[in-house]
Amino acid sequence: MNGQLPVATPAEVRAAAIRDLGADRRAVAGIILVNGLAAAAGLVAPWLLGRIIDTIRAGDGNVLGAVDRLAFGALVFTVVQTVLSWWALKIGYRFGERTAARVRERFLNRTLALPPRSADHLPAGDLIARGSTDASLVASTLRSAVPEVLVAIVHALFLIVAVLVLDPRLGLCGIVCLIGVAAAVRWYVRRARPAYLAVAATGAELADAVAGTEKGARTIELLGLERRRQEVTENAITRARSARLDALWLRTVLFPWADISLALPVVGVLLVGGALYFNELVSLGVVVTATVYLRQLVGPLDTLMLWIEQLQGAGASYARVEGLADLPAENHAAAPTRTIGDRIQVTNAHYSYTGARDVLRGIDLQVQPGERLAIVGTSGAGKSTLARLLAGLDRPHTGSVTIGGTPVAELPPEQLREHVVLITQDHHVFHDTIRDNLLIAKPDASDAELYAALTAVGADVGADGWNELDRQIGDDLDDASAQQLSLARVVLANPHTLILDEATALLDPKTARRTEQSLAGVLRGRTVIAIAHRLQTAHDADRIAVMEAGQLVELGTHDELVRADGVYGRLWRAWHAE
Template sequence: MSSQLPVAGPAEVRAAAIRDLSADRRAVVAVVIVNGLASAAGLAAPWLLGRIIDTIRAGGGDVLGAVDRLAFGALVFTVVQTVLAWWALKIGYRFGERTAARVRERFLSRTLALPPRAADHLPAGDLIARGSTDASLVASTLRSAVPEVLVALMHALFLIVAVLVLDFRLGLCGLVCLLGVGAAVRWYLRRARPVYLAVAATGADLADAVVSTAKGARTVELLGLERRRVEVTESAVMRARTARLDALWLRTVLFPWVDVSLALPVVGVLLVGGALYAGDLVSLGVVVTATVYLRQLVGPLDTLMLWIEQLQGAGASYARVEGLADIPEPQPTVPAQNLGDRIQVRDAHFSYTGARDVLRGIDLLVQPGERLAIVGTSGAGKSTLARLLAGLDRPRTGSVTIGGTPVAELPPEQLREHVVLITQDHHVFHDSVRDNLLIAKPDATDKELYAALEAVGRRGDLDTEVGTDLDDAGAQQLSLARVVLADPHTVILDEATALLDPKTARRTEQSLAGVLRGRTVIAIAHRLQTAHDADRIAVMEAGELVELGTHGELVSAGGVYGQLWRAWHGDPAAR
């Protein structure tokens, strides 16, 4: 798995946008129709203004009455335009909310559908940035861009057509003067996409640096890596700053260029229209109407320019959100039949980077129903071995099998029926205790839920709301209760009770021992009391399995485990 998440290409983003628009096509059609009517109504007032001017210049018997009628018509059309524009925006914003929800749900579904082996290797900061910052930007853009851009496009198109119909010469003059806007947009779009992708990517790198530093704060402090982590974070900050300055430079060129270019059509029509009026080739009312039309054109074009800039950032975010679909899906595997419960590790070597093995030559056979404890100093390879046993990683060489079938090749559904890994990391949803437990077994009865809670030493009402305010001990107990409900034949506890106080941890482990009787339990723990209760103990040191036996055998042997046990009990001879 690459350390960087993929980014969707322009064609994929366009296809996704078309799918999102097609999913609510009735709303899109309604927005276009209502916007078209609003834009058409908006053309009436300038045209009536030109008629008023020509009527006043022509004079006649009932000039005042004619002007009043024309002015009243302009007022009516202005009110109609306002109401239609409001209605179009209402339809558009509702469409945007529904589409934004689809984008977020699609991203969440793709994230949850990732196989555990793939999800576990994804860069956390990048994934968080895509699910929060990028998804929010796409959602807010869809809420606002679709209605506002459609309104601006329809309005600009109607105004340009109106000027051409009013007087082709003046309309052509206005279009020629708009070439500067087209040149500015073309220059900007040729440079914008890579710049805004860099802004999003460097922002994700910065988030990843902050998240990884915060997550490993204790390790950073223990190993004295503060200066190195500060340097990494400062480097990420500087890259993000440089990318944002590049984007800012594009904007500082685009907007002044566009502001000047938008003033040119009005100036050009006034000059050309004045010359035509002086030669009696066009009426003053037509020149004024054309000028007002082109002056009104500044509004929608200015809106489009603002959205062109914002859409580059949103397009980059859209590409990052949709890029999750490009993560290779695991090859379908055929469910194995009659696997049995025996887990065997044969000459397993494993490396995270490919440069150095963190596990070397591991041979281990775990019998059904056995309680195996894996102990060792920090960094000995205990958690890595747990990941191989749970199928989250596959060995570089050698094998890890259940009933002769490689664990990592089992389909996720079948793997969960056989092996469940519980670590120190846990998650509690802001919901009732009942709903948090039903994740493991949706059809569980309240009696089963209470029994699972009782098994891990927790009591309380199933309807109690829990969330981020729940302490670590309570959250771990809920995680362990889910294991009881899932009922796999093998449970791997990777320091699953590490955050509980010793008394609660001991009680929880004893309760689990009773509930999981007859099942295989592999416990990875720092507390040697847990190892004392196991059938066998595997001792890890520097990535190798150095001792294997019962508690009594290993203590009598006086090896690594014996020294750890005596040191834990404060035996001076072990020091």
């Protein structure tokens, strides 16, 4: 993967749209049927208007009574058309809401199914933009476009057919005058897709620049990179502005051209109809009726023109949302029918983030059940990368990382949690109840199990609101409480192996002490692999693995490695000398 999410092709977007329409085909059929009835009812009033004109000109019999009956009929059919149009829009908007929900859920499911090793290397702004801006545009378009476009198409077709039936000469004249509209649409559509894709892509780039700056704010301030990040953001804003102006220029050409073209059918029919009337080839009522029909045609065609413009932007967003379907699926091994054991084995593991250079080379390591292993080394030695391989978040390019002989990265997520869990300083609390935050780890857990998990990590279930499992939580939790909640999930998942990577690094000393006390309850009776940033942690471990430049260079107990006077011995003496 090249760091950018794929974009669906026009054929893939059409296929997805057809599937979404087919998933609710009864509603689509209802929209078309009711709109057809509404359009048919809408044709009656102009026809009756023409009859009124011809009746008045003829002046035969009870003209006033005939006109009253015709006018009453026009009123009735206008009311019928209004009611049917309202009913059709109601059906259409409900269809749109259901379809928009399906699109959002499909995007969410595809996002959650992304392999962690792939998701970690994607620009956060691109994924955020697709899940927020693009998905919202697709959803709002589906809510409104399907009913309004179908209404406009059905009405336009009925009006064109009505003019042709009324008088083929006037009908053909009106159709010929629509060539200008067709030319404007063709010119616009050929240029709109790349323009709107550029708008979406530059918007995602801007979001990524802002998100990256926010996420790395401390590092940026520490290294004095404010000006560089400002330049990156300003460049992204410039590109986004340029892309939007290009799309705006297309609209400034389309709409004036379309407005002029939409007036031509009425003008043409009035000129041709007037000539036919003066030559007594058609009645005045027919000319008026044809003119009213074509004047009414401006409404649905204008709606279609507006939606053609909006659908180009929505189509580009739809392509970005559906692009996740082109990502390779995560392939997990079938769940073993036997107990796979809890022995972790790393054999000749090599790993590279980019494929250009290995950051881990030839790692061989066996972790015994119940052992406490510390992994030490200088910054950049490969400690955290090895932790990700052990946790199944990445897989080696060559060699293997297995649990009981089964590759860790191929275990299904729900089974992987039962064996190994990586705990970092990053923890997430969902804006939901305490209960739902905990049930993520074990959906069938009872309340007693939830309370026991909270107690195990040092949470006072008799105070601080922990006893209210249905209490809504979110940003109101402090760091220690949020970490306790995360650790309680670990207790519920009950893995045999825990990997610790700076679990308390970002906490203040008081909070860190509380969290370490919580950790003690979680670690009891489990295999523990700790990325040791303080050598005191390594001193207390059963064994110590020393990393240097992506290789495992030493392995043994604290006393053995100090006596060997190698890399660890030098680190230990330097740490004690401080």
